[in-house]
Amino acid sequence: MHFDDNDTLLFIGDSITDAGRDRADAASLGNGYVREIARTLRNRANAGRSATPGGMPRVVNKGLNGNRVYDLASRWTADVTDLRPTVVTVKIGINDTWRRYDRGLPSPVDEFEACLDRLLSDTAHTLAARLVVITPFLLPVTPEQEEWFEDLLPRTEAVLRVAHGNGAEVVRADEVLRRAAQDREAAELAPDGVHPSPLGHRLIADAWLTTVGSRTPDRLG
Known part of the structure; x- marks a missing residue:
């Protein structure tokens, strides 16, 4: 898909999306995947500007450390x-998932699913927006984290x-990170x-x- 300066790409989620962004600066994208996406789109726009004018989409990061799905609902x-x-x-x-194991704070999968469904459904009816969902993931680096899959796998299915x-x-x-971990130590990825x-x-x-921007991935070092 081609994006231009009429588009606003908004990313919302937890600390993985937040990635250390400056919350006092609306233009801050943090140091994670959102910034990498914006950088690639900017490079693409600059490379094609002379042949196909269109501009750079606005990119907004609304990730917040520690958020669960209910936190998203409260600020949606x-x-x-x-x-x-x-x-x-x-x-x-x-x-x-994590809060169940470190704080004893459960998030029943059926309630999680219903909440996320309401957010996406309401957005689909309110905005003429393209919806994208990134699946949660875990690359265990301790034996205890292996237990989390009991909760995480049905949540991912939801x-x-x-x-x-x-x-x-x-x-x-x-799936992307799991495949990458076949050739690298999990801790190198997370x-x-x-x-x-x-x-x-x-x-x-x-x-x-x-998936969304139809590009050829960069070569990894």
């Missing part, structure tokens, strides 16, 4: 609907059901099993661009 109107984006990308779910039910495109970050390294973020960005 202000952080998504009111900004009238043309593409909405949601990356959520790992904290809904994310897929909601995405397909609302006509959203799906970026399978779980040092704590959850938060991606620069390489992990680049892989997610490439997966998004391949």
